Amino acid sequence: TKVNSFALSDTLGFAGNKYRLTLGGRYQMVDQEDKLEGKSADAARFSPMAMAAWVPSPDLVVYGNYMEDLEPGEITTDTDTGDTGMSDPRVSRQFEIGVRKNWGDFVTTLNAFQITRPGYYRTNSAAYIANGLAGKPRGTERNRGVEFNTYANLLNQTLRPSFGIMYLQSRVKDYPTFADTFVDGVQVANPKVIAKAGIEWDTPFVKGLTLSSNVQYFGKSYQRTDKAYAFPSYTLVDVGARYKTKLGGKNALTVSGAVENLFNKNYWQVQRGQYDRSFAVLGMPRTYWLKAELEF
Numbered sequence: 543t544k545v546n547s548f549a550l551s552d553t554l555g556f557a558g559n560k561y562r563l564t565l566g567g568r569y570q571m572v573d574q575e576d577k578l579e580g581k582s583a584d585a586a587r588f589s590p591m592a593m594a595a596w597v598p599s600p601d602l603v604v605y606g607n608y609m610e611d612l613e614p615g616e617i618t619t620d621t622d623t624g625d626t627g628m629s630d631p632r633v634s635r636q637f638e639i640g641v642r643k644n645w646g647d648f649v650t651t652l653n654a655f656q657i658t659r660p661g662y663y664r665t666n667s668a669a670y671i672a673n674g675l676a677g678k679p680r681g682t683e684r685n686r687g688v689e690f691n692t693y694a695n696l697l698n699q700t701l702r703p704s705f706g707i708m709y710l711q712s713r714v715k716d717y718p719t720f721a722d723t724f725v726d727g728v729q730v731a732n733p734k735v736i737a738k739a740g741i742e743w744d745t746p747f748v749k750g751l752t753l754s755s756n757v758q759y760f761g762k763s764y765q766r767t768d769k770a771y772a773f774p775s776y777t778l779v780d781v782g783a784r785y786k787t788k789l790g791g792k793n794a795l796t797v798s799g800a801v802e803n804l805f806n807k808n809y810w811q812v813q814r815g816q817y818d819r820s821f822a823v824l825g826m827p828r829t830y831w832l833k834a835e836l837e838f
Contacts, residue, residue, distance in 0.1 A: 627665025727767030735761035
């Protein structure tokens, strides 16, 4: 797979830069070749991009943007026969509106978004191969969401709390399945609600030592588009530490470690497979890790 692109954009400012308009795009070229089957799937297009922003004051920005992207086709494997196939490049589209407000020590952002991309006819279907539809785009996957985030720098920037929550609605329409049928329903593996909170603290008693903790909540998700086989929500807690110093007065050394899933929560994760398929895996148990980084 070869992906080349040429991008060009320009930002215009009006009324003392209070109103800003960015226009541009990318000319994208995707070249895919299946050397085993002697097939190719090439595409080229101009993918536009536009963004508008209203900046009434330095601490407030209201914005909206639209982007398109030419994505390389997926390489799929038929789990029954082991045959591989290659879908055609597809176009995804993203629209977002949002507002960012700086309250001094606190910053808040609120945005709504929609991302759409097509599915594709099964690449290894004999019927679709015969009529030339194998790997061609078909149906739609749509992800709509609202996201709120806030973070702060407190106590002379030594304490940094953060919080974020997202509500996500993922649906498929006229979407191809592995059984060569077409379905409407929810997209598998995507929970409706995801929330995360974290905090970092630069300790005053040990210079260069930072302690941290994170809490993550993942809502209920489904393993099938008809909402069968629901998997319950779960919450994970992580703790960690980072120590940064200098060796010989110049080379920066950072040693960090963490305990993930501190309370050893047992949970299932639903992971998306190909087409409408998905599978469940056991979540990671309590996990310890340690690493060191040296800058020189």
